[in-house]
Amino acid sequence: MKQIILLLIIATLTGCFGAEPQKTGKEGKPMPSFTLELLDSITRLHSQDIPYGTPTVLFYFSPYCPHCNAQTNKIIEDMDRLKDIQFYFISRFTLTEVKAFQKEHQLAKYPNIVIGLDSANFINDYFEIAGIPYFAIYGKDKKLNKTFLGRIYSSQLKKVAEE
DSSP: OHHHHHHHHHHHHHHHSSOOEEOOSOTTSBOOOOEEEETTSSOEEEGGGSOTTSOEEEEEOOTTOHHHHHHHHHHHHTHHHHTTSEEEEEEOSOHHHHHHHHHHHTGGGOTTEEEEEOTTOHHHHHHTOOSSSEEEEEOTTSBEEEEEESOOOHHHHHHHHTO
8 A cells, every 4th residue: 555655656746847748740840920918018029029049938837826836936946057048938817917926936037037928828729738837948940849748847948948
């Protein structure tokens, strides 16, 4: 009985970190065209305005998801290693909810983090996202390297972004 409980605990913890890449069929394809509403509620960010030359991570999250919050804390904790990656935190929750998330994590102080609302639900539909947190990691050429469902290590994120 103790062995079964131990195996269940190990399986659960293993599923929380170090996720395997998801196969989307979009690997190697350019970033799609989409628009995000930024937290000032006026500015729109168009994906074609995302510059080439810097790895880009689209991080689809919910402000209420404990795994998303833990992943955000880990990204912040490891920011010295991740500072050369441009992050776009994307949610379809309300402006008020996402602003509270930004304030809670003090994300405004990180120049490589942009937070936007996907009111059209484009990212979710395009990647057919089955859960959160979800990562779409693009190389410097704005072509999709890999996607991940669930929490991942910062070292894994950095490695895939630099492929």
